[in-house]
Amino acid sequence: MTDATVIASRQGRIGHILLNRPKALNALDLSMIRAMTAALQGWADDAAVHAVVVEGAGGRAFCAGGDIRAIRAAALDGDKVSIEAFFAEEYALNALIDMYPKPYVALIDGVCMGGGIGISVHADIRVTTEASLFAMPETAIALFPDVGATFMLPRLPGALGMYLGLTGARLHGADAVHAGIATHYVPKAKFPGLKDAIAADGVAAVAGVAETLPEFSLAPHRAAIDRCFGQDSVKAILAALEAEGTEWAHEALHELRAVSPSSVLWTFAAIRRGAGLDLKAALNAELRLTRHVAFHRDFAEGVRAMLVDKDRSPKWNPARIEDVSAADIAAVLA
Numbered sequence: 001m002t003d004a005t006v007i008a009s010r011q012g013r014i015g016h017i018l019l020n021r022p023k024a025l026n027a028l029d030l031s032m033i034r035a036m037t038a039a040l041q042g043w044a045d046d047a048a049v050h051a052v053v054v055e056g057a058g059g060r061a062f063c064a065g066g067d068i069r070a071i072r073a074a075a076l077d078g079d080k081v082s083i084e085a086f087f088a089e090e091y092a093l094n095a096l097i098d099m100y101p102k103p104y105v106a107l108i109d110g111v112c113m114g115g116g117i118g119i120s121v122h123a124d125i126r127v128t129t130e131a132s133l134f135a136m137p138e139t140a141i142a143l144f145p146d147v148g149a150t151f152m153l154p155r156l157p158g159a160l161g162m163y164l165g166l167t168g169a170r171l172h173g174a175d176a177v178h179a180g181i182a183t184h185y186v187p188k189a190k191f192p193g194l195k196d197a198i199a200a201d202g203v204a205a206v207a208g209v210a211e212t213l214p215e216f217s218l219a220p221h222r223a224a225i226d227r228c229f230g231q232d233s234v235k236a237i238l239a240a241l242e243a244e245g246t247e248w249a250h251e252a253l254h255e256l257r258a259v260s261p262s263s264v265l266w267t268f269a270a271i272r273r274g275a276g277l278d279l280k281a282a283l284n285a286e287l288r289l290t291r292h293v294a295f296h297r298d299f300a301e302g303v304r305a306m307l308v309d310k311d312r313s314p315k316w317n318p319a320r321i322e323d324v325s326a327a328d329i330a331a332v333l334a
């Protein structure tokens with residue numbers, strides 16, 4: 001066994017990447033981003049490699065995100081260079097996956113959030129199981145849905161992307177296919193053999209084991225999602241949710257009131273802006289946004305509350321969406 005956090009190997013006609021940091025739910029640190037990038041670049045021109053397959057080790061997660069604790073530590077040290085390196089190289093990897101010259105298959109079993117979405121959603125084939133769990137939960141730590149999510153979310157049906165990006169709502173595997181975040185739904189029991197089947201028969205092997213989808217669990221709320229999250233401002237979204245008067249709307253409102261108020265506002269603007277950008281331009285806009293957001297007091301506080309002290313009781317400043325000044329948000333988005 002190796003203790004490398006990324007294990008890249010050739011297997012028949014495929015290149016295989018195993019994210020191997022299971023205790024951190026395979027969250028990406030800079031060395032893993034660099035190792036993945038190097039493996040993909042090496043296989044891009046290798047005629048013997050027909051496809052790349054990416055998986056997470058440990059059975060619990062594909063990839064839970066990025067090394068956000070390290071970003072917080074760098075921000076508290078005023079270390080702009082490290083923060084820039086992390087996000088620039090992570091987003092370059094996301095773009096490389098999008099433009100990759102051969103099929104890239106993400107086998108997503110377990111948790112797939114944040115940075116995990118970035119190394120899967122731009123892929124040609126994104127396979128989920130009944131145990132997959134997707135989310136863009138960054139408003140909870142006062143970041144914003146990045147890794148190309150400002151490009152991806154506004155392209156989901158209706159206002160689903162705005163709902164997912166602002167609230168961090170979680171989707172199970174089949175729902176992720178309905179939403180367009182994943183492409184195939186395969187029983188977890190068939191996952192162990194899938195890589196070998198792709199190595200032997202090519203990516204068509206995935207369609208061979210895909211199952212019919214159960215119904216979209218958000219189907220009963222799709223109209224309300226569009227009604228509420230399709231509004232032209234965060235203020236109007238809050239008012240629409242209050243007017244809705246259902247349990248679903250009450251829960252969505254509760255989520256929006258719990259996450260960073262400033263983050264809700266810059267996330268709304270970033271997702272709106274991403275609707276008009278291509279992926280490269282969206283990633284560039286995201287990189288500029290990280291230069292401000294990583295140094296916002298809410299980011300240090302959000303990561304403290306969710307990932308460092310784990311008290312899950314962040315003290316946001318300003319504390320309410322209504323108290324955030326438009327000028328502060330405009331400065332972050334500049």
Ligand code: QUE
Nearest residue numbers: 024027064065066067114137138140306
């Ligand atoms: C919101 C987030 C993230 C999160 C939790 C949130 C996030 C992220 C992680 C994470 C999870 C496991 C790890 C790790 C980071 O958690 O972006 O290093 O081992 O990366 O509520 O946005």
